[in-house]
Amino acid sequence: METVIVVFNRDLRVHDHPALAEACARARWVVPMFVVDPGIRAGARAGFLAEALEDLRGVLRDLGGDLVVREGDPVAEVMRVAEAVRAEAVWVSGDVTPYGRRRERRLAEACAGRRMGFRAFPGVTVVPAGELRPAFGDHYRVFTPYWRAWSAHRRREVLGAPREVRLPDGVPAGEVRGLRRSGYGNLRGGETVGRRRLELWLKLCLADYDEGHDDLSEDRTSMLSPYLHFGCVSPGEVVAQAEGRPGAEGFVRQVCWRDFHHQVAFAFPELARRDYRARDVEWVDDPEAVEAWKEGMTGIPVVDAGMRQLRTEGWMHNRARLIVGSYLTKRLRVHWQVGGRHFMDLLLDADFANNWGNWQWVAGTGNDTRPNRVLNPVRQARKLDPDGEYVRRYVPELAGVPASLIHEPWKASPPIPRYPAPLGPATIGA
Incomplete structure (x- = not known):
């Protein structure tokens, strides 16, 4: 094969990149x-994204090519x-x-028209969406059976970076314009940083992940989700490197949740537009109330802390x-699309499948087997932020x-200055 174009989208890396690896092995x-x-x-x-692209360009240049x-x-x-x-191929x-x-259908049609x-x-995922199917139906609707099938499934080999990328002469590289960092968020983009x-x-x-991954004050999460969203790190390599180490199962299970939502989105492309599971909700x-929630001014400290973290850190x-x-x-009975759109606007890791899958899950219209589940914010905060470090x-x-x-400031006497009263009862739920 003479020349292949590898189009990058949500796979901004050279390690464990099947399309790039095969192109470098088969094409001149x-x-x-x-x-x-x-x-x-x-x-x-x-x-x-701009940082991820500049990093990818630098790595490709080190390999003899360019972006x-x-x-x-x-x-x-x-x-x-x-x-x-x-x-000859794309x-x-x-x-x-x-x-x-x-975009893939349009590319395929355009390629076919030019032979x-x-x-x-x-x-993009550990196991391709659509590859695992239950005995009945086109996708898994409940996570636990999917987790069992996913865990037993034979995965593809994790690939190294190509030794060389040979770019044809005379192709202008072009510039990454219109994408500039604005000082938003604490995480830097790119494969180098992500790896x-x-x-x-x-x-x-x-x-220590299993023991403390829900702890709000210490935040022992990996914060790899933006790198997974943009493909700066490979989900397959993440799992392969984690498995076999102490504490790995709980972490790998979270990566499996990502695959789960992707196979749901693949089977139900309207995930962002209509209820996955029909519910009679007014x-x-x-x-x-929505504006107070967005600004972190609901009067519920743990809710306000989370919303302000989102606004300042993109996380x-x-x-x-x-x-x-x-x-x-x-509690506020606001449609899940309102929350999902706000998260899509501000999150560095805003991912179609995960964002909308999680919002439908928490709203009871998605894949939660307990659709009436309600999280009590005060009880959650007392358990996961007992000293109030996260809130402060x-x-x-x-x-x-x-x-x-700290988690019920409305009980203080005199009232806390400059902090609002809660939007209704704060102790709803289990």
Whole structure:
């Protein structure tokens, strides 16, 4: 094979990249390519994405190649480069989002019209969406049976980085424009940073993961989700490196949850638009309550801490996400789409499958086998932030409140200045 274009999307790495590895092994020339699509709003993730692309470009240059960057309609731009280099094939990593699948269909049709090959490779998940199916139905609707099937499934080999990337002469590399860091969030983008984080976290933190991964004050989570979302690290390699170490099962189970939501999204592409599980719920339209929730001014300290962490860091502890989601949908009775859109706007790891799958789960319209589950924010906070460290970190108005009142400041006398009364009962739920 003479020339292959490898289109990068949510797979911004060279390690364990099946499409890139096979292209480098089979083709004389390889054109690694990324198209900045103006139709996709990067939002808060623009800076992280820009750093990931610059890092990918640097790594590819070290291997003798480069990252060819274009801006515009992805199919038109890929076809334009394909014509210039006389490509024989276009390869991508298969995605599950409705947009990603439409893009793949359009690329396949455009390639067929030019008598070029097209192929979608695995790599976005550990097990490709659609590969595991129950005895009845096209996908798993409950996590535990999926976890059993996923754990027993034979996985593909984890691949190293190619030794060399041979880019044809005369292909302008292009610039990463319109994506600049704005000082948002604490995490830097890119494979180099992501692999280093994975290495250190597995070495120093994995053993204690089961014991403390729900702890809000210490936050023992890996914070690898933005790197997984953009494909800076491979989910298959994450699992392969973790398995066999003390504390690995609980962590690997969380990676499996990511695969679970991806296979749900693959089977139910309307995950962001309509209930996965129909429920008779009367949602409330309350703009003032929604604004208070977004700004972290609900009067419920643990909810406000989570929402302020999101706004300032582009990140929120997973348990806090469940608490603030349950509060919005089960206490304020606000539709899950409102919360999901806000998270999609601000999270560095905002992922179609995980974001909407988790919001439907917490709202009781998704894959939770207990759809009426309600998380009590005060009880959760007392258990997972007993001394109020997490709350004080993000709600400075409560910095001087003693631990006995930190999660129920409305009981203080006199009232806490500059902090609102709670939006209704705070102790709802179990």
